[in-house]
Amino acid sequence: MKEYINPPLSLWPTLCQRPSLELEFLEGRVKNIINRVKLSGDEALKELSVQIDKVSLGTLQVTEEELAVAETCVPPGLKQCIRVATANIAKFHKTQQEKTLYVDTMPGVRCWRKPVPIGKVGIYVPGGTAPLFSTLLMLGVPAKMAGCREIVLCTPSRPDGSIDPTILFAAREIGINQIFKVGGAQAIAAMAYGTATIPAVHKVFGPGNQYVTKAKQLVSLEGTAIDLPAGPSELLVVADKHANPAFIAADLLSQAEHGPDSQVVLVTTDTRMMEKVKKEVAKQLAALPRKDMAGQALQSSLLITMEDENDAIGFVNAYAPEHLILNTENHSEQSERIVNAGSVFLGPFTPEAVGDYASGTNHTLPTNGMARAYSGVSLGSFQKSITFNNSMKRGLPGWGPWWNKWPKQNNSSRTKGQ
Amino acid sequence: MKEYINPPLSLWPTLCQRPSLELEFLEGRVKNIINRVKLSGDEALKELSVQIDKVSLGTLQVTEEELAVAETCVPPGLKQCIRVATANIAKFHKTQQEKTLYVDTMPGVRCWRKPVPIGKVGIYVPGGTAPLFSTLLMLGVPAKMAGCREIVLCTPSRPDGSIDPTILFAAREIGINQIFKVGGAQAIAAMAYGTATIPAVHKVFGPGNQYVTKAKQLVSLEGTAIDLPAGPSELLVVADKHANPAFIAADLLSQAEHGPDSQVVLVTTDTRMMEKVKKEVAKQLAALPRKDMAGQALQSSLLITMEDENDAIGFVNAYAPEHLILNTENHSEQSERIVNAGSVFLGPFTPEAVGDYASGTNHTLPTNGMARAYSGVSLGSFQKSITFNNSMKRGLPGWGPWWNKWPKQNNSSRTKGQ
Numbered sequence: 103m104k105e106y107i108n109p110p111l112s113l114w115p116t117l118c119q120r121p122s123l124e125l126e127f128l129e130g131r132v133k134n135i136i137n138r139v140k141l142s143g144d145e146a147l148k149e150l151s152v153q154i155d156k157v158s159l160g161t162l163q164v165t166e167e168e169l170a171v172a173e174t175c176v177p178p179g180l181k182q183c184i185r186v187a188t189a190n191i192a193k194f195h196k197t198q199q200e201k202t203l204y205v206d207t208m209p210g211v212r213c214w215r216k217p218v219p220i221g222k223v224g225i226y227v228p229g230g231t232a233p234l235f236s237t238l239l240m241l242g243v244p245a246k247m248a249g250c251r252e253i254v255l256c257t258p259s260r261p262d263g264s265i266d267p268t269i270l271f272a273a274r275e276i277g278i279n280q281i282f283k284v285g286g287a288q289a290i291a292a293m294a295y296g297t298a299t300i301p302a303v304h305k306v307f308g309p310g311n312q313y314v315t316k317a318k319q320l321v322s323l324e325g326t327a328i329d330l331p332a333g334p335s336e337l338l339v340v341a342d343k344h345a346n347p348a349f350i351a352a353d354l355l356s357q358a359e360h361g362p363d364s365q366v367v368l369v370t371t372d373t374r375m376m377e378k379v380k381k382e383v384a385k386q387l388a389a390l391p392r393k394d395m396a397g398q399a400l401q402s403s404l405l406i407t408m409e410d411e412n413d414a415i416g417f418v419n420a421y422a423p424e425h426l427i428l429n430t431e432n433h434s435e436q437s438e439r440i441v442n443a444g445s446v447f448l449g450p451f452t453p454e455a456v457g458d459y460a461s462g463t464n465h466t467l468p469t470n471g472m473a474r475a476y477s478g479v480s481l482g483s484f485q486k487s488i489t490f491n492n493s494m495k496r497g498l499p500g501w502g503p504w505w506n507k508w509p510k511q512n513n514s515s516r517t518k519g520q
Numbered sequence: 521m522k523e524y525i526n527p528p529l530s531l532w533p534t535l536c537q538r539p540s541l542e543l544e545f546l547e548g549r550v551k552n553i554i555n556r557v558k559l560s561g562d563e564a565l566k567e568l569s570v571q572i573d574k575v576s577l578g579t580l581q582v583t584e585e586e587l588a589v590a591e592t593c594v595p596p597g598l599k600q601c602i603r604v605a606t607a608n609i610a611k612f613h614k615t616q617q618e619k620t621l622y623v624d625t626m627p628g629v630r631c632w633r634k635p636v637p638i639g640k641v642g643i644y645v646p647g648g649t650a651p652l653f654s655t656l657l658m659l660g661v662p663a664k665m666a667g668c669r670e671i672v673l674c675t676p677s678r679p680d681g682s683i684d685p686t687i688l689f690a691a692r693e694i695g696i697n698q699i700f701k702v703g704g705a706q707a708i709a710a711m712a713y714g715t716a717t718i719p720a721v722h723k724v725f726g727p728g729n730q731y732v733t734k735a736k737q738l739v740s741l742e743g744t745a746i747d748l749p750a751g752p753s754e755l756l757v758v759a760d761k762h763a764n765p766a767f768i769a770a771d772l773l774s775q776a777e778h779g780p781d782s783q784v785v786l787v788t789t790d791t792r793m794m795e796k797v798k799k800e801v802a803k804q805l806a807a808l809p810r811k812d813m814a815g816q817a818l819q820s821s822l823l824i825t826m827e828d829e830n831d832a833i834g835f836v837n838a839y840a841p842e843h844l845i846l847n848t849e850n851h852s853e854q855s856e857r858i859v860n861a862g863s864v865f866l867g868p869f870t871p872e873a874v875g876d877y878a879s880g881t882n883h884t885l886p887t888n889g890m891a892r893a894y895s896g897v898s899l900g901s902f903q904k905s906i907t908f909n910n911s912m913k914r915g916l917p918g919w920g921p922w923w924n925k926w927p928k929q930n931n932s933s934r935t936k937g938q
Contacts, residue, residue: 190625197623198633203615207608207880215616215881218859220893304893319741323749327893331743437908441636445907452911462625463633463907475638475722475745477905487895489863489881490855493870 103383103400105376107407118421120333120365120470121402132316136291143297150288157259157283162299164265164281172270184235184272187460191243194462198481199247210494217485219249220327222301224293225278226308229258229285233266234309236459240466241307241329241479242276248484253278254293254303258285286310287317294321305329307479309466329479333469336365337454338423340414341379342430343372346450350375351382353427353453354403355396362398367421368405369414376405415439422473425454444473521801521818523794525825536839538751538783538888539820550734554709561715568706575677575701580717582683582699590688602653602690605878609661612880616899617665628912635903637667638745640719642711643696644726647676647703651684652727654877658884659725659747659897660694666902671696672711672721676703704728705735712739723747725897727884747897751887754783755872756841758832759797760848761790764868768793769800771845771871772821773814780816785839786823787832794823833857840891843872862891 109117138146144162151157176184202216225241227234238255245253255278259265265283273281282300284292290310296302305327306318318328337357341350354366368379383400387393408414415436418426422442430436433448440446444467445457457463466479527535556564562580569575594602620634643659645652656673663671673696677683683701691699700718702710708728714720723745724736736746755775759768772784786797801818805811826832833854836844840860848854851866858864862885863875875881884897 190629193625194623194631194633197621200618205612205615205880207611211608211874211879213612213879213881215612215898221859323737325749325889327890331741440906441639443906445909448908448910449912451913452909456629456911457907457909461629461631461909461911462623463631463909468904471743472745473904473906475904478907480633480905482900486886486891486893487898488858488861488891489875489896490866491863491870491875491879491881492866493874493879494867495869 103380103403103405105405108409108413109406114417114420117404117406117417118471120336121363128312128316129320132287132313132320135287135313136317136320139288139291139297140295143292144299147284147288147292147297147300150286151259151284154286154288155258155261157261157263159259159263159283162282162284164270164283168264169270169274169279169281172265172267173274175267176271180268181271183460184239184268184275187236187239188243188272188276190460190462191239191464192247195244195247195464195481200482200487212492212494213489215487215489217482217487219251219485220304221250222252222254222303223250223484224254224256224303224306224308226289226293226306226310226314227255227257227269228308228310228314229260230311233268235266235268235272236465237309238269238272238278239276240464242273242278244464244479244481245307245484246276246278248481250484252301252303253280254301255281256284256289256293256300257281258289259283287313290314290317290321294324294326305484307466307483329466329483330468330476331470331472333472334363334365335360336367336424336469337427338367338369338418338421338425339427340418340430340436341368341370341372341375342411343375344431345370345372345375345429347375347378347382348386349450349453350379350429351386353429354379354383354400355386355390356453356455357425358396358399358403359390359392360395360399362395364399366399366403367423369408369417370406371408371411371414373407376407379405411436418443422468422471424467424469424473425457427452427454442474444468444478521798521821521823523823526827526831527824532835532838535822535824535835536889538754539781546730546734547738550705550731550738553705553731554735554738557706557709557715558713561710562717565702565706565710565715565718568704569677569702572704572706573676573679575679575681577677577681577701580700580702582688582701586682587688587692587697587699590683590685591692593685594689598686599689601878602657602686602693605654605657606661606690606694608878608880609657609882610665613662613665613882613899618900618905630910630912631907633905633907635900635905637669637903638722639668640670640672640721640723641668641902642672642674642721642724644707644711644724644728644732645673645675645687646726646728646732647678648729651686653684653686653690654883655727656687656690656696657694658882660691660696662882662897662899663725663902664695666899668902670719670721671698672719673699674702674707674711674718675699676707677701705731708732708735708739712742712744723902725884725901747884747901748886748894749888749890752781752783753778754785754842754887755845756785756787756836756839756843757845758836758848758854759786759788759790759793760829761793762849763788763790763793763847765793765796765800766804767868767871768797768847769804771847772797772801772818773804773808774871774873775843776814776817776821777808777810778813778817780813782817784817784821785841786821787835788823788825789827789829789832791825794825797823829854836861840886840889842885842887842891843875845870845872860889860892862886862896
């Protein structure tokens with residue numbers, strides 16, 4: 103962990119920079135994968151599955167039978183957890199439904215804006231070291247709620263050709279039944295351009311490794327919308343002298359163990375806190391099952407002591423973290439001053455993990471400083487809004503003389519037409 | 521104009537395709553411009569201004585003096601128009617302000633989502649054949665309303681090194697005072713990366729030619745958000761037998777005269793309408809000041825007669841037009857069935873031009889079928905939303921036992937910490 107005490111403002115931009123993971127060869131390889139899928143569709147998907155994932159697949163689509171079997175494999179306690187998480191996510195996202203508001207901007211001129219579901223959406227759930235059914239819930243629940251007509255799910259199969267039953271159970275629970283055993287950049291390409299088996303969608307959602315992220319970027323240049331430019335997960339903890347170092351250490355580690363490229367930052371106004379947290383981190387790290395991964399992530403992490411609260415909050419807004427914990431006595435006032443962050447966790451009893459799984463807020467959030475301009479995924483991410491104009495006959499006379507004052511460039515023909 | 525009568529469904533995808541304007545050399549040239557701006561900042565901007573726009577600029581920033589002079593150059597009638605448009609845009613966008621909604625998803629677990637202005641935004645207003653002060657209003661009014669701290673405006677100067685006074689008057693009217701004489705891809709690069717004179721922003725807005733569009737795409741891959749992937753403007757008119765062919769022709773021409781790459785489509789359920797509209801177009805075109813431009817755009821335009829209303833509305837949703845006029849008797853019912861469009865104009869007395877300028881709805885809209893997944897610009901385009909979680913002490917006991925049911929993967933450390 104790198105330590106800084108009252109870093110000068112001139113150093114802040116450097117401290118806010120995330121380690122760059124961009125690899126030169128990446129774009130070429132991903133373009134090649136996308137082109138293969140465009141050209142040969144399902145055949146390319148099966149070839150790539152053998153080549154990259156070492157799995158030979160018969161059919162790409164998960165069958166009703168596989169879904170039924172999965173149902174029997176998930177322990178009842180876990181099923182209950184998934185149901186509670188689903189209910190909380192639904193409860194929170196339901197409040198985000200916008201109403202259509204009608205405005206008469208001038209007499210006889212009525213305007214409104216109406217949210218409409220995106221017809222076809224694709225959800226990507228990565229494979230890897232843990233089945234990310236929470237990601238499926240975070241994307242599938244609002245997609246269903248928005249009323250998307252067609253929801254396609256792609257997720258890589260395990261080495262034996264099957265999908266983790268928890269994923270399948272969660273999909274069935276929320277009513278998604280078009281599930282395909284495809285992972286990586288090729289899954290994104292399949293959903294963007296369609297194949298004989300996998301329908302093309304209008305917008306692709308979901309996290310993934312650098313191949314997936316690059317594929318999302320590339321298909322977005324050709325007309326398929328994407329949720330967010332994703333990057334490695336991040337946590338910034340702000341702590342004052344009242345914070346419990348054991349809590350802070352646990353929070354930092356819970357993010358660090360996500361993966362070796364996780365970003366972890368502590369900003370404290372208490373000069374003695376840094377040492378206390380370091381001791382706690384060392385203690386807790388030793389007992390972690392994923393200590394190697396967490397240890398790697400900690401190497402590039404930052405511990406920063408700031409002169410005062412102003413500097414601490416100023417740094418948070420400059421860094422624009424994906425996840426922010428305000429483990430401080432006056433977290434309520436401080437939260438009002440946060441302008442750049444994905445999701446904020448307030449007080450000593452709100453660990454980030456609450457929001458990762460089940461409090462109901464969405465865990466698909468802007469990373470890498472993107473929180474300056476991007477929101478996390480919400481119900482609105484699965485909708486677009488259409489504006490409507492209706493000028494009644496009595497509205498028109500008001501336009502005529504007014505119209506003639508505009509410089510003569512366009513639209514002159516329309517007034518003539520009347 | 522190309523004519524189709526009851527085109528089979530298999531032909532629809534072809535009819536929905538817009539002419540591709542992508543040029544091979546474009547990306548390389550734009551990348552080169554961006555790199556020059558990154559490397560040499562203001563110096564590169566001035567060099568490019570001489571090279572591309574043939575203008576030698578002293579200072580890039582518009583002075584208070586220039587703003588004051590502009591004020592005296594704009595005729596009072598036009599000033600009044602700008603004020604009315606500003607008021608209408610403000611009135612419509614004000615209804616879009618989202619409230620923060622608090623939800624207790626579980627006892628003791630409070631979640632909310634709060635809209636926050638994007639700190640720094642950039643507005644690009646293109647030069648060209650007409651001063652697009654309406655674009656400035658459509659972007660500047662909601663940017664101000666959202667509360668963006670810093671609003672930067674870039675627009676190319678005229679050959680004499682000045683900016684059109686109407687643009688400057690409109691900017692002053694809505695309170696934008698950081699105005700820079702920079703156009704094209706270099707303006708986008710300057711706002712994305714910053715120069716000594718031009719501040720870097722978090723999100724760039726505004727239409728432009730293919731260079732500007734490509735530059736927006738490229739900077740968006742490196743962390744600057746953009747409003748929309750823009751393309752040439754489009755209009756689709758749906759007309760039944762009750763529609764006045766003179767109105768339809770005027771509407772089609774008002775879009776065609778935007779530029780030679782404008783997309784214009786008529787879909788009618790009346791078998792005799794096509795001929796009537798063709799006659800009217802020929803008549804009105806002859807009298808247009810911009811007839812050459814409009815004539816060029818009409819060459820690639822489509823006239824389609826559909827069997828019935830179902831096919832007509834089906835085709836609209838497949839095409840996903842930027843602008844849609846429903847010049848039909850039952851436009852009200854039909855409007856409920858529109859799921860893919862940017863902005864819709866209802867009935868015989870609502871020409872598209874109403875929304876282009878002053879009804880209050882935003883004219884920055886998704887083109888090229890993007891309306892399937894994208895909305896037009898709104899107040900929310902200048903904000904992002906942050907989610908908050910607050911678990912009270914009494915909330916935590918509910919989590920503990922529940923927590924242990926999740927597969928042991930991440931976050932195990934946090935419960936230990938407590």
